[in-house]
Amino acid sequence: MKITNVKLRKVSGVLETEGTLWEERLVMPLDIYPEYRNGGTHGGENQIDENHYRVDAAFVQIETDDGVIGIGGPIPDHHAYIIANSLAPIIMGKDPTATELLWDQMHRSQVHGRQGETMMAISAVDCALWDLKGRWLNQPVYRLLGGPTRSSIPAYASMLGFDVLDAGKVAARSQEFQAKGYRAQKWFFRHGPQSGVEGIKKNVELVRTLRESLGEDDDIMLDAWQSWDYQYTMRMAEEISEYRPRWLEEVAMPDRIDTYAQVRASVPFPLSGAEHEYTRWGFKRFIETGALDVLQPDIYWAGGISEVTKIAAYASVYDLSVIPHGHSTNAGIHFSASQSPATTWIQEYLVKWNQIHQFFLADPVTPVNGVIHIPDHVGIGMDLDPAKIDTEIELKF
Numbered sequence: 001m002k003i004t005n006v007k008l009r010k011v012s013g014v015l016e017t018e019g020t021l022w023e024e025r026l027v028m029p030l031d032i033y034p035e036y037r038n039g040g041t042h043g044g045e046n047q048i049d050e051n052h053y054r055v056d057a058a059f060v061q062i063e064t065d066d067g068v069i070g071i072g073g074p075i076p077d078h079h080a081y082i083i084a085n086s087l088a089p090i091i092m093g094k095d096p097t098a099t100e101l102l103w104d105q106m107h108r109s110q111v112h113g114r115q116g117e118t119m120m121a122i123s124a125v126d127c128a129l130w131d132l133k134g135r136w137l138n139q140p141v142y143r144l145l146g147g148p149t150r151s152s153i154p155a156y157a158s159m160l161g162f163d164v165l166d167a168g169k170v171a172a173r174s175q176e177f178q179a180k181g182y183r184a185q186k187w188f189f190r191h192g193p194q195s196g197v198e199g200i201k202k203n204v205e206l207v208r209t210l211r212e213s214l215g216e217d218d219d220i221m222l223d224a225w226q227s228w229d230y231q232y233t234m235r236m237a238e239e240i241s242e243y244r245p246r247w248l249e250e251v252a253m254p255d256r257i258d259t260y261a262q263v264r265a266s267v268p269f270p271l272s273g274a275e276h277e278y279t280r281w282g283f284k285r286f287i288e289t290g291a292l293d294v295l296q297p298d299i300y301w302a303g304g305i306s307e308v309t310k311i312a313a314y315a316s317v318y319d320l321s322v323i324p325h326g327h328s329t330n331a332g333i334h335f336s337a338s339q340s341p342a343t344t345w346i347q348e349y350l351v352k353w354n355q356i357h358q359f360f361l362a363d364p365v366t367p368v369n370g371v372i373h374i375p376d377h378v379g380i381g382m383d384l385d386p387a388k389i390d391t392e393i394e395l396k397f
Contacts, residue, residue: 001064001066001068001095001096001136002064002065002093002094002096003062003063003064003091003092003093003094003095003096004063004064004065004092004093005062005063006061006063006083006084006087006088006091007062007063007394008058008059008060008061008083008084008394008395008396009059009060009061009392009394009395010057010058010077010080010395011056011059011384011389011392012055012056012389012390012391012392013054013055013359013388014052014053014055015052015054015355015356016051017047017051017053017355019050019051021044021053021161022352023161023162024163024164024165025039025040025161026188026190026223026225026227027189027192027228028225029225029226029227029253031192031194031195032192032193032194034194037195055360057073057074057075057356057360058075058077058079059071059072059074059075059360059384060075060080060125062091062129064096064132066136068135069135070129070131070132070133070135071128071131072125072126072127072128072300072382073124074357074360075121075300077395079117079120079121080397081395081397082113082118082121083121083124084395084396084397086109086110086118086121087106087121087122090105090106090109091106091125096129096132096136097129097132099126099129099133099306100306102129103122103126103303103304103306103307106122106126107122107279107303114278114279114281115278115279115282116278119278119279119301122303123298123299123300123301123302123304123307124304126303126304127299127300127304127305127328130144130304130305130306130380131379131380131381131382133379134378134380135378139378140334140374140375140376140377141305141334141379142333142334142337142338142374145305145309145338146338147338147339147374148337148338149337149339149340149341150337150374151373152373152374153333153346153371153372154184154346154347154370154371154372155182155346155347155370155372156182156183156184156185156346156347156349157177157180157182157184157185157186157349157351158185158186158221158326158348158349158351158353159173159174159177159186159187159188159351160351160352161351161352161353162351164188164189164190165190167205167206167209170187170209170213171209171212174187174209174210174214175213175214177351180369180370181371182218183218183219183370184218184219184246184346185219185221186221186249187206187220187222189206189223189225190202190203190206192224192227192228193228193229193231193232200236203239203240204236204239204240207220207222207240207243207245210243211244219246220245220246221245221246221247221249221272222245222247222248223250224236224248224250225249226250226251226252226253226254226273226276228252229252229256229259230252230259230262230263233248233251233252234263234266234267237263237266237268241267241268245269247269247270247271247272247293248267248269248270248271249272249275249294250272250275251263251271253276254273254276254277257285257286257291260289260291260292261290264290264292264293265290271292271293271294272292272293272295272296272323273291273292273294273295273296274292274295275296275301276298277302278303279303279307279311280303280307283302283311283315284314287314287318287320292320293320293321294320294321294322294323295311295315295320295322295323296322296324296325297311297325298324298325298328299328299332299335300328301325305331305334305335308324308335309335309338312339312344316340316342316343319342320343321345322339322343322344323344323345323348324336324348326347326349326350326353327350327354327357328357329347329349329350329364329365329372330358330361330365330380330381330382332347332348333365333375334380337374349366349367354366359388360384360385361381361383361384361385362383362384362385363375363381363383
């Protein structure tokens with residue numbers, strides 16, 4: 001079996017929403033500058049009206065002379081461009097089941113793309129190859145990775161895009177998702193160092209509201225999205241320690257390894273991060289410097305299924321948790337189901353992002369009563385639902 005075509009499918013459709021999808025954005029590294037700090041909501045430009053949101057996405061479809069295909073995505077157009085111009089020539093005509101060979105050749109060919117956008121494009125191709133391999137063998141991908149290690153996995157509700165400035169809404173939404181069965185939730189801070197004392201007060205109010213609303217037993221995760229620094233993190237840690245966060249996430253940009261190590265050595269609760277890091281070599285720095293308790297590689301960013309399984313194997317030597325970033329639940333569940341519960345004991349479910357990222361899928365993976373049950377579909381479950389697609393074109397670059 002040989003790869004005969006790498007097709008890039010651009011699809012569009014309309015998601016029905018209950019009001020505006022993105023209510024508020026999270027704090028961002030650029031917020032140190034006032035012209036960015038007061039900017040609008042993340043992703044709000046796609047809101048058509050109060051109850052409709054436009055979804056545009058590209059998918060990479062790898063085709064073979066045997067008729068077996070594999071699909072990866074969704075990805076933005078600029079990743080599709082990299083696939084078409086830099087990666088497709090590497091994999092064309094080769095055995096699609098040779099995932100180690102193809103990953104290594106893609107990686108070695110992109111000497112200036114070892115991280116960032118090019119590695120994200122490699123990740124999408126790798127996931128498509130795993131989907132293809134599962135279809136070829138008529139098996140779910142987690143079986144090819146050595147699983148399943150259990151029949152279901154707890155999920156935590158990741159509340160990106162919900163209003164975090166209105167304490168009443170925070171209380172109501174957190175209790176709503178608690179009632180849906182989630183025993184853990186992650187919320188996102190809106191303020192960083194340049195927001196001053198008032199920003200600190202609003203951040204603390206968020207955490208206090210969550211603990212008071214959810215009670216003593218549920219886990220609360222808190223995300224600073226790489227937008228703080230050491231001094232600010234230590235101030236915030238002192239303010240929120242009494243509310244017992246399950247972890248504090250991404251307190252600094254990922255190249256600030258020393259900052260993470262200093263914070264981890266000083267705070268009384270676990271530290272997570274590295275969502276924006278790439279490959280086993282990038283994670284090696286976090287692991288060997290003792291910078292994190294919980295590693296969070298993104299399967300569609302850090303190198304695909306092939307690479308994230310290697311990151312997890314290395315992390316297990318140090319008894320670290322590996323909980324991948326959760327906007328790709330369909331790929332994530334196959335990874336999670338192949339791991340020991342001691343390493344991957346919960347899976348992130350980004351509530352709003354999954355409405356978008358799984359919108360076009362015929363068989364989306366969603367938690368039930370706060371638990372994700374292991375799917376039985378072949379491959380990764382990447383078939384698209386034609387009923388969701390209003391328009392489709394093939395991208396040519």
